[in-house]
Amino acid sequence: MSRTVAIVLAAGQGKRMNSSCKKQYMLLREKPLLYYSLKVFQDSFVDDIILVVNAGEEEQVHRDIVEYYQFNKVAAVVSGGKERYHSVAAGLKAADRIILKKADDYSYCFIHDSARPFLTRTVLERSYEEVQKYRACVVGMPVKDTVKVADESGYVDYTPRRDLVWAVQTPQVFEYQLVYRAYKDLLEKEEKTLADGISITDDAMVVETFTNSRVRLVEGSYNNIKITTPEDLITAERILDSIRLK
Ligand code: CTP
Ligand code: MG
Numbered sequence: 319m320s321r322t323v324a325i326v327l328a329a330g331q332g333k334r335m336n337s338s339c340k341k342q343y344m345l346l347r348e349k350p351l352l353y354y355s356l357k358v359f360q361d362s363f364v365d366d367i368i369l370v371v372n373a374g375e376e377e378q379v380h381r382d383i384v385e386y387y388q389f390n391k392v393a394a395v396v397s398g399g400k401e402r403y404h405s406v407a408a409g410l411k412a413a414d415r416i417i418l419k420k421a422d423d424y425s426y427c428f429i430h431d432s433a434r435p436f437l438t439r440t441v442l443e444r445s446y447e448e449v450q451k452y453r454a455c456v457v458g459m460p461v462k463d464t465v466k467v468a469d470e471s472g473y474v475d476y477t478p479r480r481d482l483v484w485a486v487q488t489p490q491v492f493e494y495q496l497v498y499r500a501y502k503d504l505l506e507k508e509e510k511t512l513a514d515g516i517s518i519t520d521d522a523m524v525v526e527t528f529t530n531s532r533v534r535l536v537e538g539s540y541n542n543i544k545i546t547t548p549e550d551l552i553t554a555e556r557i558l559d560s561i562r563l564k
Contacts, residue, residue, distance in 0.1 A: 321366070321421035322446070323494065324359045325409035328352050328379075328432040329370045329398025334547050340372070341545055342432045347558055351545060352379075354435030356389050362442050364428065366393040366416050370409045373397035403518045407501050417494055425494040426450070429521045434488055436541045436557055442489070448536045449491040454529075456522040457538035458486035487538045490521040496531055497521065503528040 332341035342352045359367050369392050371379050376395045384392045396412045398405030406429055417425050426449055430437065441457055448455045461483045469475040504511065504524050511518070511527075518524060522533045541557050543550060 319421060321417060321425040321494075322364045322428070323366045323368060323413045323416060323425065324364045324428040324430060324489070325368045325370060325406060325413060326352075326355055326359065326430050326432050327370050327398065327402065327405050327409070329372050329405040329408075330402070330433070331372075332433075335545075336548065342371075344551070346435060346551065346554055350383060351435050352383060352432045353387060355430055355432050355437045356383070356392070357387070358437045358439060358442065359428070359430075360389045360391050362439060363446070364391065364442075365420075366413070367391045368393060368409045368412045368416075369395045370398040370405045371395060401518070403501070403504065403521075403524065406521060407505055410498050410501050413494070414498065421494075426491060427494045427497055428489040428491050429497070430489040431544060433545045434542055435545065435554065436539070436543065436561070437489065438539065438542075441538050441542065445489055445491045445536045448534055449493065452532075452534035453493045453496055454491075454522065454525050454531050455534040455536045456486050456490040456520070457488065457536050457542070458484040459538055459540055459542075461485050484535055486520060486522065486535075487542045487544070488520075491536075492521070492525060496529060497525060500524045500528040 328342040335341040343350045376397060380395045384395060393416055394412045396408050398408050413427060445455055445457055461480065464480055465478055465483045466474045467476050467478060501524055525531055525533055543553060545551060545554055
């Protein structure tokens with residue numbers, strides 16, 4: 319039997335939000351931001367959820383979010399690391415224990431930022447279908463603005479064809495062994511990777527850099543925004559209200 323695990327990331331500091339309460343715990347219409355994506359995974363075909371939080375917050379999150387909202391698919395609440403990729407690696411390590419114990423077939427892994435509360439069942443199902451065909455896929459949307467790539471001194475270097483430029487989102491979904499090995503490789507070569515000036519900003523990049531697998535782009539949704547700065551909270555309330563009206 320195969321097994322599907324979701325790693326939900328909530329171990330950031332939320333510096334750009336500039337608030338005393340970390341953004342993953344800020345209330346969006348009475349519920350913590352983190353609630354929304356956990357709820358979608360809880361109500362889906364996903365078997366297990368690994369929740370990654372800041373060190374020292376595990377117990378409180380377990381009590382106030384996992385138990386309070388009865389997210390019984392959460393198999394572990396573990397602590398993350400300094401960079402997002404450290405938190406993903408911590409999540410994969412925790413997932414590994416479950417996969418080894420319970421799965422005897424290909425398993426799949428969703429990696430999702432809790433800062434994106436508007437994940438939908440449709441996007442989950444679409445990306446799950448695609449990962450079974452392509453082994454690695456990332457949810458995103460074609461950009462609406464023209465994008466310019468700048469040179470080091472701030473002049474336009476070139477203008478990529480707009481129909482080929484996508485803004486990527488999460489979830490990013492992979493065959494479990496593929497992403498596990500890619501992250502293992504990254505951690506082994508972390509120093510050299512940093513010295514080469516490569517900064518790892520998403521999971522697809524890790525698979526692109528450390529495996530031969532190509533990553534397939536899958537249509538997400540323009541509503542699937544990442545809450546990053548205070549004005550995003552206003553947009554988020556508007557999106558939430560419009561979803562509830564449907
Ligand atoms: N994240 C994480 N571990 C880190 C850094 C980020 O789990 N070391 C998570 C965040 O909690 C968030 C997601 O990764 O859900 C995307 O990161 P981002 O939007 O950059 O959130 P923060 O890092 O918290 O915000 P900032 O960069 O403004 O400090
Ligand atoms: Mg960050």
